[in-house]
Amino acid sequence: MKYVALVYYDEATMQKLSQQQWDALNQECIACGDSLRERNSMLGGQALQPTTIATTLRVRSGQVEITDGPFAETKEQLAGFYLLDVKDLNEAIHVASKIPPARYGSIEIRPVRELQTTDNQHR
Template sequence: MAEYVLLLYAEDGERDRWEEMPLWVEVTKSLQEAGVLVDNAALESPEAATTVRVRGGAAEATDGPFATTKEFLAGYYVLDCADLDEALRHAARLPLARYGAVEVRPVVAGWGGRG
């Protein structure tokens, strides 16, 4: 088994993600029941972000996201799957995959005290 992070990208104002809550609850519950869900969360809007950069040895904090783009990181899932193919199958089940994007990326084994 390996951990994969599913990064959920949506376009601002494209869709109210809360109106699909029953679909999200259904998918999340099925991931729990399958024993693959490690963690998940929705994130606040990009306006709530603060970006930190260190330049010339000094830390700079800037209000807002790292980059200006139409899509923003809306949330994530961390799944413990047998392989990438299984993680991709689960990613395709997320409602946001129909109108946004779901990036699937392996988690480095042993990083952060897990794996």
């Protein structure tokens, strides 16, 4: 059986962590991923950049509508995810606009963030 485990937290709370605490948490995440992969329990996963970097996309009447910021429609629920490998945001928008439910709901596009042992991007 395959499951998706989605990670949520309050960005404002996380920003209050010191760089040291933040790096320590990132190291824990790297270790967690390593051990899950060793047990063949994890197929993949990514940390994400903060919501300030998000772009939300909808397709209505054949037109692609793009807004700055994260998905904010409380009436809609998470239905799936795609992990894209493209060269930049323009290509990501182009690809995401082809995702069929974009016509009904919203697609939030967020760059992934590579976990590092130190100096993780923190703001």
